[in-house]
Amino acid sequence: xxxxxxxxxxxxxxxxxxxxxxxxxxxxxxxxxxxxxxxxxxxxxxxxxxxxxxxxxxxxxxxxxxxxxxxxxxxxxxxxxxxxxxxxxxxxxxxxxxxxxxxxxxxxxxxxxxxxxxxxxxxxxxxxxxxxxxxxxxxxxxxxxxxxxxxxxxxxxxxxxxxxxxxxxxxxxxxxxxxxxxxxxxxxxxxxxxxxxxxxxxxxxxxxxxxxxxxxxxxxxxxxxxxxxx
Numbered sequence: 006x007x008x009x010x011x012x013x014x015x016x017x018x019x020x021x022x023x024x025x026x027x028x029x030x031x032x033x034x035x036x037x038x039x040x041x042x043x044x045x046x047x048x049x050x051x052x053x054x055x056x057x058x059x060x061x062x063x064x065x066x067x068x069x070x071x072x073x074x075x076x077x078x079x080x081x082x083x084x085x086x087x088x089x090x091x092x093x094x095x096x097x098x099x100x101x102x103x104x105x106x107x108x109x110x111x112x113x114x115x116x117x118x119x120x121x122x123x124x125x126x127x128x129x130x131x132x133x134x135x136x137x138x139x140x141x142x143x144x145x146x147x148x149x150x151x152x153x154x155x156x157x158x159x160x161x162x163x164x165x166x167x168x169x170x171x172x173x174x175x176x177x178x179x180x181x182x183x184x185x186x187x188x189x190x191x192x193x194x195x196x197x198x199x200x201x202x203x204x205x206x207x208x209x210x211x212x213x214x215x216x217x218x219x220x221x222x223x224x225x226x227x228x229x230x231x232x233x234x235x
Contacts, residue, residue: 017109017161020154025108028187030092034060037189039103040198041114041146042230043165045181048207049074051225054114055213056094056103057195063087067094067101069116069142070211071169072225073176077122079140080129084216109161110148112185117141129212130220142169146183157195158188184229199223202231 019025031037037058044051054069065088069081083101086094094101101116122136123129144167152161165183169176186198202224209225210233222233 016107017148017151019109020152020159022154023159028105028108030058031189033191034058034189035192036060036195037187038195038198039185039187041103041112041144041165041183041185043144043178043181043183044209044225044229048209048225048227050176050178050181051209051211051230053211053223053230054101054116055221056092056101058088065094066215068213068215068221069101069120070213070223071120071176072209072211074209077124077135078126078129078211079120079122079138079171080133080211080213081116081118081120082133082213082215083118109152112146113144114146115141115143126210126212130214130222133214138172140169140171143167144169144178146185155186155188157190158186160184160186182229197221197232199230199232202226202233206231 040055042053050073052071057066065086067083071079083096083099086096088094092103099118104113106113119137120140121133122138144165146163146165148161148163150162152159163183164180165178166180167178188195188198203226207225212222214220223230224233
C-alpha cells in the first residue's frame with residue numbers, strides 16, 4: 006500500500022522515559038491496551054479499533070467499529086481470545102492483527118471476519134442482533150506528530166489510509182485524521198481511555214459490550230471519539 010503525503014516525515018522519537026520496545030506488549034502486565042481511531046473532517050465516516058490484554062487471565066478482547074453517515078454501523082466484538090502470537094488474534098471465523106512497521110511512525114491494522122450491521126446503536130449494548138456480513142480491512146497508520154505521555158502510557162496523532170471490504174464494495178479511506186493510544190498497568194484495572202463527551206458533538210455513535218458487562222458507548226467529536234454521557 007502506498008504511503009500518504011506524510012510518509013516523508015522524519016521518524017518520531019519515543020516519549021521521555023520510554024524506548025522503541027515500549028511499542029510492543031509488556032510481559033507481566035495486569036492489563037494492556039492499544040486503540041486506533043479515525044474520522045473525516047465532516048464526521049461522515051469514522052471508526053475505531055481496540056485490542057485489550059487481560060494479563061491475569063491471559064486472554065485478549067478485540068473491538069472494531071465503522072460509522073458511515075446514512076448507513077447501519079458495522080461492529081465486531083470478540084472476547085476471551087487465546088492469542089497464538091503477541092499481536093495476532095485468532096478465533097473461529099476471526100482474524101485480526103496489529104503490526105508495528107516502524108516504532109512511533111507507522112502501523113498496519115487489519116482484520117478478516119464477519120461484522121454485525123446495526124440500524125440502532127443501542128442494540129450494540131444489548132444482544133447486538135443484526136445483519137451478519139463478511140468484511141475485511143487493511144489500514145495503514147502514519148504518525149504526524151510526536152507521541153505524548155498520558156496516564157499509563159502515551160498517545161500519538163496521525164493519519165489513516167486504506168481499504169475496508171464490505172458486501173457492498175470497497176470503502177476507500179483517503180488519508181483522514183487519526184489518533185492512537187497505548188497504555189498498560191502492572192496492577193489494578195485500566196480505565197476507559199476515552200474522556201466524557203462534551204455537550205456538543207456529532208450524531209455519529211459506536212458502542213461495544215464485552216463479557217462481564219464492560220462497555221464503551223462512544224460519540225464522535227471534532228477531536229475524535231468520547232464516552233457518551235447518560
